[in-house]
Amino acid sequence: MEGLLLLNKPAGKTSFAMVSALRRLLKVKTIGHAGTLDPFATGLLLMLIGKKYTQRSNEFLNFDKEYNAQVRLGIETDTYDCTGAQTAYSHESPSLEQLEAALAQFQGQVSQIPPMFSAKKVKGKKLYELARKGIVIERQPVLVQMNIQLLGYSYPHIELKVSCSKGTYIRSLAHDLGKALGCGGHLAALQRTRCGPYHLADSFDGMLLEQSHCLQDLLKALKR
Numbered sequence: 001m002e003g004l005l006l007l008n009k010p011a012g013k014t015s016f017a018m019v020s021a022l023r024r025l026l027k028v029k030t031i032g033h034a035g036t037l038d039p040f041a042t043g044l045l046l047m048l049i050g051k052k053y054t055q056r057s058n059e060f061l062n063f064d065k066e067y068n069a070q071v072r073l074g075i076e077t078d079t080y081d082c083t084g085a086q087t088a089y090s091h092e093s094p095s096l097e098q099l100e101a102a103l104a105q106f107q108g109q110v111s112q113i114p115p116m117f118s119a120k121k122v123k124g125k126k127l128y129e130l131a132r133k134g135i136v137i138e139r140q141p142v143l144v145q146m147n148i149q150l151l152g153y154s155y156p157h158i159e160l161k162v163s164c165s166k167g168t169y170i171r172s173l174a175h176d177l178g179k180a181l182g183c184g185g186h187l188a189a190l191q192r193t194r195c196g197p198y199h200l201a202d203s204f205d206g207m208l209l210e211q212s213h214c215l216q217d218l219l220k221a222l223k224r
Contacts, residue, residue, distance in 0.1 A: 001026055001027075001028050001049065001050060001222075002049055002050030002051070002052045002053055002224065003049045003050065003053065003222030003223055003224040004046060004047070004048060004049070004053055004060075004222070004223040004224075005022070005046075005047040005049055005204060005218070005221060005222055005223070006044060006045075006046065006047075006198050006199075006200075006202050006203040006204060006221070006223070007044070007045045007046075007047050007203055007204050007206050008042070008043065008044065008045075008200060008203040008204065008205050008206050009037050009041070009042055009043060009044075009045045009206045010042060010205075010206050010207050011039070011040060011041070011042050012039060012040070013039060013206065014039050015033055015036040015037055015045060018033065018045060018047065018206055018209065019031050019032065019033060019047070021206075021209040021210070022047060022049065022209065025209060025212070025214070025215055025218060026049065026215075026218070028049060028050060030049075030050055030051045030054055031047065031048065031049055031050075031054070032047075032048045032054045032057055033045050033046060033047050033048060034046040034048060034057055034060030034061050034063070034195070035060075035061055035063075035065070035195065036119065037190075037192060038081070038083070038190070039083075040081065040082055040083055040189070040190070041189075041190040041191065041192065042190070042191045042192075043067070043068075043190070043191040043192030043193060043200055044192045044193060044194065044195055044198065044199070044200045044203055045192075045206075046060050046195050046198060048060065049222065060195070060196070061166065062166050063166070063195045063196030063197075063198075064145075064163065064164065064165050064166065064196065065163075065164055065166075065168070065192060065194060065195050065196075066161070066162065066163045066164075066192070066193045066194035067160075067161070067162045067164070067170055067190055067191060067192050067193060068151075068159070068160070068161055068162075068190070068191040068193055069159075069160045069161075069162055069170050069173075069174065069187060069189070069190050069191075070157055070158065070159055070160075070187070070188045070189040070190075071157070071158040071160065071173075071174040071177060071178070071185050071186070071187060071188060072156055072157055072174075072185060072186055072187075072188035073090075073093075073094065073155060073156040073157070073158065073178060073181065073183050073184070073185045074089060074090050074091065074092070074093075074156045074183055074184060074185070075088070075089055075090075075156075075184060075185070075186055076088040076089075076175065076178060076184035076185065076186060077186045078116075078117070078131075079115070079117040079131075079171070079186075080115050080117065080169075080171035080172060080174060080175040080186055080187060081117075081171045081174070081186055081187040081188075081190075082186060082187065082188050082189070084117070084186070088184050089184070090182075090183040090184050092181070092182055092183035093155045093156075093183070094155070094181045094182070094183060096153055098181060099150070099153055099158065099181065100150065102177055102180040102181050103148055103150060103177070105180055106146055106148055106173060106176070106177065106180075107146065107147065107148060108145065108146070108147075109143055109144070109145055110143070110144055110145075110146055111141040111142070111143055112141060112142055112143075112144050112168065112169065112172050112173075112176070113139050113140075113141050113142075113172065114127065114139050114142060114169055114172065115127070115169055115171055115172050115175070116128070116130065116131040116136055116137075116139075117131050117171075118169060120139075122137060122139065127139070142167055144164060144165050144167055144168040145164060145165040145168075146162060146163070146164045146165075146168060146173070147162070147163040147164070148160055148161070148162050148163075148173075149161040149162075157188065158177075158185075163194075170187055170190055171186070171187040171190075173187075174186055174187035174188075175187075204217070204218060204221040
């Protein structure tokens with residue numbers, strides 16, 4: 001049994017939990033995914049079922065991606081997102097004009113420093129493993145491509161649509177945007193809506209994986 005499954009990951013679930021659920025339902029051990037989503041995030045996961053598809057993981061990982069993101073201004077966290085500890089607070093309330101000017105700095109090709117709380121490896125060590133020990137190391141900036149559309153702004157929340165290249169960290173965008181506005185900020189919510197040619201609208205509801213009777217619908221959803 002092999003194929004590509006477009007899965008809508010629910011909030012509160014790890015990407016690995018989705019892998020485990022599929023292994024249990026499909027009775028297939030060789031299952032992976034192309035691009036993890038943090039537990040608080042929702043949206044499109046490309047699940048690779050069987051050896052034929054897991055061997056193509058690099059092909060799927062290189063896709064550009066699209067997200068709906070909510071940034072919460074005024075509060076910085078150590079993880080750059082809503083799961084972290086607060087590290088700074090501000091009452092500054094940027095105007096719409098200031099926000100639009102700041103967003104312009106992140107359009108197109110941008111140099112971005114990966115966050116410490118990430119799975120990126122430096123000298124064989126995952127950054128989040130060091131971060132959890134309170135260790136902060138120098139990270140090399142990475143060139144990424146971003147196209148950002150402002151969907152709404154009502155302080156302290158900003159709603160964004162972000163199309164980006166492989167390796168872009170939306171939490172870093174939220175943190176850097178807060179810095180540019182002088183008030184700080186973090187990523188409050190994230191939904192992945194597209195990976196390359198694949199769209200969230202065509203995905204299988206990840207909540208259904210908890211139901212054993214979903215197997216027939218799951219098999220129909222597999223793309224081969």
